[in-house]
Amino acid sequence: MRLSILAFVAAASAGLALVAGGRPALAQQPSGGEDLLGELVIEAGQKTRPLPKIGIMPSLSSNIEDVTLRSVMRRDLELCGEFDVLPESAAPEGLYLSDTPVDVAAWASKGAEAVVKVSGRRISRAEIELVASVYLKNGKAGAPPAFERKLKVPDAVVREGSHRAADLVIGALTGTNGGFASRMTFVLGKGTSRRVFTIDADGHDATAVSPAGITALSPVFGPGGELFYAAGTRGEPYGVYSVKRGRIPLSGRGAVYGLAFAPDGSKVALSVGAGANVQVLAGPDFDHLSPAASIPMALHPEFSPRGDLVFAGEGRYGQRIYLNGRPISPEGVFASSPVMCDHPTGVKALFSIVSGPSTHIVATGERGGPFARLTSGPGTNSDPACSPDGRLVAFFSTRTTGEGPGLYVMRLTGGRPKRISPLVGDSLRWGPLSRMTGLAQIGER
CATH class of the missing domain: 2.120.10.30 (TolB, C-terminal domain)
Structure with missing residues (x-):
């Protein structure tokens, strides 16, 4: 049996x-x-309301912690389904260094409602600092970000820390933190x-x-x-x-x-x-x-x-x-x-x-x-x-x-x-x- x-x-x-x-x-x-299914089920709409467009600021940095944070952030923001994430090719022309300011007006001209800027850097032999900032299109030029978090994480778990940073960004933009950690x-x-x-x-x-x-x-x-x-x-x-x-x-x-x-x-x-x-x-x-x-x-x-x-x-x-x-x-x-x-x-x-x-x-x-x-x-x-x-x-x-x-x-x-x-x-x-x-x-x- x-x-x-x-x-x-x-x-x-x-x-x-x-x-x-x-x-x-x-x-x-x-x-x-x-066919009970046909009688009882309402098809969930595959066409949903237009999603707000957001941009993710590119970077020329080759540091593995910076590359990891940026790739995880983009992937999580795309998968969460709350945004239309602009492709990197849509970024305004410019030289994207770690200290390059966010040109909110240029991003707004691309349709972005908000811009996410991230950076990762080693601050000690065993620790990494991850920074995630959000700028809104109605913000003034040179103004500080509407949202910013800095996370200090062990270097062995940069991906996990990057997911946590993405969850915080999703929360800042939607009111509820994401679930990717x-x-x-x-x-x-x-x-x-x-x-x-x-x-x-x-x-x-x-x-x-x-x-x-x-x-x-x-x-x-x-x-x-x-x-x-x-x-x-x-x-x-x-x-x-x-x-x-x-x-x-x-x-x-x-x-x-x-x-x-x-x-x-x-x-x-x-x-x-x-x-x-x-x-x-x-x-x-x-x-x-x-x-x-x-x-x-x-x-x-x-x-x-x-x-x-x-x-x-x-x-x-x-x-x-x-x-x-x-x-x-x-x-x-x-x-x-x-x-x-x-x-x-x-x-x-x-x-x-x-x-x-x-x-x-x-x-x-x-x-x-x-x-x-x-x-x-x-x-x-x-x-x-x-x-x-x-x-x-x-x-x-x-x-x-x-x-x-x-x-x-x-x-x-x-x-x-x-x-x-x-x-x-x-x-x-x-x-x-x-x-x-x-x-x-x-x-x-």
Whole structure:
């Protein structure tokens, strides 16, 4: 029966259901075969309001810290989807040295509403100073920047410090800091060859973090940013592992197929095998868990920002999304991989749904209701994950058009998805980095 449950876990992640004998098939549809997706989903607009144009001041500096800060800043401002970042070729003519003043009027003539100036320099053997400034087009010539931050960071983590500087610039321009000082985790591989990976929020540095000899499922960031995942080998049932501590002892529990932590770390949930079923357990820690819902085949647990338990479970037709045991996705639409996004306009529930031969990401309210489709076109779009600031969603896509298959990010309110990596995995999660050791803000405006 362990193999049958594993088959169900894999099938559910792929947007499939199980028929007799463990053979995957498309989820059943209600009698009549009506297209519920067409009736229930509103297409999220791919054409959004015009974005404010911003410029990033070029530099002739070849210092690696300066080059890194500038490239990370540009990439993050482009990926956040809040701005139309002017290409470097659009910069006004001039000699761009470290002390060159910002010609706001010249940039405004190019359509820029604001100009971002950054610089990085070594201030000691082990420390780097990163400076980010924002100038607005209505500022007076020679006036100080409307916003400025100076960060002192260890030289080994200049990229992380650059992401933090970009988050502050996004906050200065939008009112809410960005979420790029973060990382994603996912599983890559098939069958028994499945490993946990981490990757930066901009697609940099994909790294395997679980051993090659175990089969991994469902990675998740826990308290303090510690990375946990479910995994097993041929000789032992699936259990909980920590990248730092190895296998976590769980007395008297069945095989574990999924886990989640509340945002404040006060709760943990596990999807645990119970005979032919999978039940969801929850509690304050691994040693104090109790059944949290009676829904059969409860997979992919997740917590909302308020601490409510969300999971995918069995419905009359296929699979539905449940919040505290109450369905928030409609009957007859096969749904999987729920995640709750703490968007500035309110909490949104995102999940994957099967639509004919394709799978799409949809968004609805925290308690359900009408939902909007975020992705379009043929292919599988699955495993949504939300940025720490709640404004972006990342997902895997098998699309063959545009930039092709890979890991994408897009605004939760719609817009063009942007590929950050060609890798296609599953069980995607996105979490903030813990506070960086040695980080200091040494100036602000």
